[in-house]
Every structure is written in structure tokens, then in C-alpha cells.
Amino acid sequence: MKINWERERQMNKPILVTQATIPEFEEYIEEIKDIWQSHWLSNMGVKHNLLEEQLKEYLDIEHLVLCTNGHTALEMALQAFGLAGEVITTPFTFASTTHAIVRCNLTPVFCDINPETFTIDADKIEDLITEKTSAIVPVHVYGNICEVEKINTIAQKYNLKVIYDAAHAMGVKYKDRGIGSYGDASIFSFHATKVFNTIEGGAVCCRDKEIYNKICSLKNFGMDTSGRVIDVGGNAKMNEFQAAMGICNLKHIQENIYKRGLVIRRYRHALANIDGIELPVEQNNIKRNFAYMPIRVIQGKYGMCRDELCSVLEKANIFPRKYFYPLTSQFECYQQRFPVQYTPSALKIAEEVITLPLYPDLPLETVDFICDIIKRK
Numbered sequence: 001m002k003i004n005w006e007r008e009r010q011m012n013k014p015i016l017v018t019q020a021t022i023p024e025f026e027e028y029i030e031e032i033k034d035i036w037q038s039h040w041l042s043n044m045g046v047k048h049n050l051l052e053e054q055l056k057e058y059l060d061i062e063h064l065v066l067c068t069n070g071h072t073a074l075e076m077a078l079q080a081f082g083l084a085g086e087v088i089t090t091p092f093t094f095a096s097t098t099h100a101i102v103r104c105n106l107t108p109v110f111c112d113i114n115p116e117t118f119t120i121d122a123d124k125i126e127d128l129i130t131e132k133t134s135a136i137v138p139v140h141v142y143g144n145i146c147e148v149e150k151i152n153t154i155a156q157k158y159n160l161k162v163i164y165d166a167a168h169a170m171g172v173k174y175k176d177r178g179i180g181s182y183g184d185a186s187i188f189s190f191h192a193t194k195v196f197n198t199i200e201g202g203a204v205c206c207r208d209k210e211i212y213n214k215i216c217s218l219k220n221f222g223m224d225t226s227g228r229v230i231d232v233g234g235n236a237k238m239n240e241f242q243a244a245m246g247i248c249n250l251k252h253i254q255e256n257i258y259k260r261g262l263v264i265r266r267y268r269h270a271l272a273n274i275d276g277i278e279l280p281v282e283q284n285n286i287k288r289n290f291a292y293m294p295i296r297v298i299q300g301k302y303g304m305c306r307d308e309l310c311s312v313l314e315k316a317n318i319f320p321r322k323y324f325y326p327l328t329s330q331f332e333c334y335q336q337r338f339p340v341q342y343t344p345s346a347l348k349i350a351e352e353v354i355t356l357p358l359y360p361d362l363p364l365e366t367v368d369f370i371c372d373i374i375k376r377k
């Protein structure tokens with residue numbers, strides 16, 4: 001396909017890593033009209049409750065608690081299980097995962113990742129288990145699925161809880177089951193940058209009714225349905241405007257995932273067979289959500305290193321991101337706080353990875369434009 005470089009240049013519009021998906025303006029206005037009539041803005045209102053029901057069905061799970069964002073969802077899930085001591089997790093993730101663990105007074109123990117899927121390497125978990133281990137917090141990073149069966153077997157053997165950070169995995173299914181139904185609990189992020197957004201937002205899914213009740217209370221200052229304060233909770237309630245955005249966006253999610261898939265297919269086609277550019281594996285038995293487009297830039301095989309390629313793209317007004325560099329285990333705020341395990345695969349991949357621009361309305365000719373720059377090295 002012929003690239004219209006000049007048009008791109010004239011538009012001079014930066015191409016960012018993503019662009020929030022929003023409904024038609026009129027559609028949202030229509031959805032929020034009754035909020036004006038009712039004056040009911042928050043505290044588990046009609047929109048909130050409707051979205052919870054819709055998401056339970058869409059995600060194919062029994063219990064779901066909506067919250068203000070994915071991060072508070074994760075903190076509440078960790079708190080609800082009353083965990084203590086050490087938690088085995090991945091350093092190849094967004095700050096939120098490790099911060100939530102540390103903010104819940106737990107010690108993260110970093111496990112290396114599988115270099116093909118970028119998720120926690122399940123074969124390395126057992127070596128990290130001690131008498132202090134209480135849980136495993138794996139991440140379905142980029143919407144890639146962790147080895148849920150192996151993780152489940154380990155958790156059963158050692159009596160550990162498994163709480164998945166499924167922030168990237170909205171709508172993903174594995175073996176025909178909603179991904180949120182694996183483990184003891186999973187959290188989703190509905191942030192503006194995600195496959196599905198409620199502006200800011202998130203949810204916890206869990207199997208156990210008691211845990212569900214506990215999270216409902218934790219998100220509302222620890223109050224139960226009769227108003228008794230039974231827990232030291234906080235405020236993580238999703239408001240009606242967020243929920244209304246979710247109701248609108250949920251109507252378009254399938255179409256948006258389909259369009260994301262077309263963008264990814266275009267990238268994969270254009271970037272196949274370039275020395276030193278590695279494309280992510282496509283997992284089997286998965287209904288995917290096409291959340292991110294990570295590539296690896298292999299120094300020595302490609303003409304430049306990852307950071308140099310980023311600079312070249314930035315000069316062309318294209319802004320990919322280094323999700324996830326540095327590893328969370330390298331964060332300044334954690335130094336001297338707890339021992340950091342050696343995770344060679346994660347270290348290597350964090351140095352090589354770039355996530356390319358991806359959103360449903362990203363024009364395919366812009367994808368070609370980006371790939372052409374990568375090909376020219």
C-alpha cells in the first residue's frame with residue numbers, strides 16, 4: 001500500500017499509544033438524562049447496578065463488584081482475603097500490581113516470566129514458596145493468559161490464594177470460560193486506556209459469596225447492607241456517570257475488539273520477517289481482546305536498540321510506550337525495602353519491548369506508516 005507521508009506530516013497529529021474509546025456524544029447524553037431527573041449521582045445507583053449485571057453476563061462470572069478503578073479493586077481483593085507475609089508475583093507489570101501488594105503490607109516476591117507470553121513462569125513459582133507465602137498474584141499481561149491450570153495446582157498443593165490482575169484481560173475467554181472465573185479472584189481495569197472503559201473504573205470478580213460481601217463492604221467504608229461498620233474499609237464506589245459510560249461502551253465492545261483485531265493483523269503482516277523484530281505469540285484456546293501490540297527489538301539482530309527505535313518513531317510524531325520498563329522490582333521506592341529476586345527473562349524483555357499504537361479507529365494506513373519506519377531502520 002502506498003503511504004501518504006505528506007498527509008500524515010500535514011496533519012501533524014501525534015500518534016499516541018492509544019486513544020480512549022468513547023460512544024457518540026448523543027448516546028452518552030441520552031444515557032445520563034435520567035441521572036438529572038433522579039439527582040442520584042453515586043452510592044450504588046441504578047446505572048451502577050445495571051452495569052454490574054451486564055458485566056456479570058458479559059464476563060461470564062458469578063460475583064462482580066464495580067469500583068472506582070482497577071488499582072483499588074486489587075487492593076480490596078488482597079485485603080478481603082486477609083493475607084499476610086509474602087506474595088509471589090511478576091515484576092513485568094504496571095506499577096499498580098506491586099504497589100497494591102506493598103500498600104497492603106505484604107512483601108512481593110518476584111518470579112521470572114515466560115519469555116513467550118510475558119506472564120509469570122509457572123514452573124518457577126514453587127521454588128519461591130516459603131512458610132510465609134500466602135498468595136500468588138499473576139498478571140494476564142497484555143491480555144495474554146497465565147498458565148491458570150498449573151498455577152491452580154500449585155495453589156491447591158500449598159494452600160495459597162490466587163488473585164489475578166486481569167487489568168488487561170477484559171472480555172478474554174480461555175477454554176470457553178470467562179477469564180475472571182479462574183483463581184480465587186480477578187480484578188479488571190476499566191481505565192480510559194483500556195479495551196473497555198468507564199472513564200476510570202474497575203471491578204473485582206470472585207467465586208466466594210462471603211468474599212463478595214466483604215468487598216462490597218470494603219468499597220463503602222466497611223459498612224454492611226444494614227449500615228453496621230464491620231470492616232476498616234475505604235471509598236471505592238463507582239459513580240453514575242462512570243457507570244453510564246460503561247453502559248454505552250459495553251454496547252460497542254464487540255465491534256471495537258473486532259477493529260482492534262484488524263489493526264493487529266495489519267501490524268503482524270507488515271512486521272513479519274524483519275530481522276530482530278519479534279512479534280508476540282498467539283495463544284491457543286483463547287478468545288482474545290487485542291488489548292496491546294507489544295514487539296521485541298532484539299539488539300544485535302535489528303539495526304538499532306529499542307530506545308533508538310523509540311527515538312526514531314518519536315521524531316516521526318509516533319509515541320509508542322515501553323510497557324513495562326523498568327520492572328517494578330527496579331523501582332526506586334522499593335530499594336532496601338525488601339530483597340529483590342533475580343528475574344533474567346523479565347530483565348531482558350523489559351529492555352527490548354515496545355508497545356505500538358493501538359486503538360479501534362487507528363487507520364490501517366497509519367499502521368503501514370508506522371511499520372514502514374520500523375522496516376527502514
Ligand code: T4K
Nearest residue numbers: 016017018019020069070071094096167189190191192193
Ligand atoms: N494492573 C495493571 C497490569 C495495569 O496495567 C493497570 C493500569 C492497573 C493494574 C491499574 O488499573 P487502573 O487503576 O488504572 O484502572 C496507563 C493507564 O493509566 C493505566 O490504567 C494502565 N494500567 C497503564 C498500563 O497505562 P499511563 O501513565 O501510561 O497513561 P497515560 O496517561 O500516559 O496514557 C496513555 C495514552 O492513552 C495517552 O498517550 C493517550 C491515551 N489516553 C489517555 C488518557 C488518560 C486517552 O486517549 N485518553 C485519556 O483519557 O498509564
